[in-house]
Amino acid sequence: MSGRLAVIGLGPGDARYLTREAEDALASADAVYGYSAYLDRVPSRPGQARHGSDNREEPARAAAALRHAAEGANVAVVSGGDPGVFAMAAAVCEQIEAGPPGWRALDVQIVPGITAMLAVAARVGAPLGHDFCAISLSDNLKPWDLIERRLAAAAAAGFVIALYNPASRARPGQIGKALTLLRRHLPAATAIIFGRAVSRPDEQLTITTLEDAGRVPADMATLIIVGSRDTRVIYREDEAPLVYTPRAVAGAMA
Template structure:
């Protein structure tokens, strides 16, 4: 019996943003692995086992799922958003790279999902309309100095920046430091979008300027988009503003 592991993106949280491909992969699975709150998004199915673990146990979670698949089971590893964006697809690949040689012969697939920066951008218009990048503010897996250098480089090059993992109880200061650093490169009026829990009942969207943004308004469920010097806000009487980054850059054709 041949086992398989599917690493599945659940999207930002709303059932409407779960892709048909992801829904079918979940339905085929004998066992589900994942961070507890992500598993809670998946409806229970008779005969399907669940294996929840803590958010900081990505390596051991991936290894456990691979061991289970190697026994012949069809295993699904669930991940919020897209599994390839700061998520479980890389953790699974790392375990295959350094783990049991038999894992390399498993049928492994990655099923994409709507990542948070796309969901937040869609709520406010088109802030990612031109060149952009994504940076995780967590220093759990890389030094804070690397984060600072990447912020400097991205802002200095004119990228719109999406910030993942912006703040937590263990890291309450880093988002404020990141804004301080970005203010050295960007105009005070640069738009900043906070999108929390998009697609879920507690969704919250805020649009601020870089000089006035308050880091304490964010938590780990928040995705932050910092505009480039070209990003604009269109005020609309009686309606939410639109935020967009023009596709044309002076000197283009």
């Protein structure tokens, strides 16, 4: 009997942002694997097994889910946001490549979700309106000097930058070092957006500047968008500001 494995994006948190495809895949699963905090977002269903684990156990979680699917089960692995953005889809693919041949024969489905940078951007306007990139500040799986080189290259090239995993208990200083580096490449007045727990009850949004960004707290639930030199803020009376990056580069239409 052939098993199935669905890697499912749960979106930023609120059930409104869970896609119909994701709902259907979760409802049909015999078992659900995931980081315990993400599993808490999935409604319990009679007869459906749940396997929670720590946030740093992605390879073991992926392998366990694949073994279960190889036994003929319909298995789901959940990720916050989109599973293909710094999340479980890559971990599952890594295990399939390195694992037994039978895992390559499984029916594997990647179910997309709304990733944090899109959720935060939508809250404030259109900061991703022109070219942008995403960089994780976690150095668990890559060296910090590589992160610094990528930050410098992205800022110098004029990209808006979405920063994932800006700080944790184990590495509280990463965001400070990143902001210091960015100040060498971008004006002090560059717009910065901090979006924490967007769409959840404890949501916090802060629009600030690169000069003052060090005063805003950040943790693993925070997504930071660093504007480019072209990113603009529209201040409005009695309404929240709008942040956007023009679609055309200054001088391109001349």
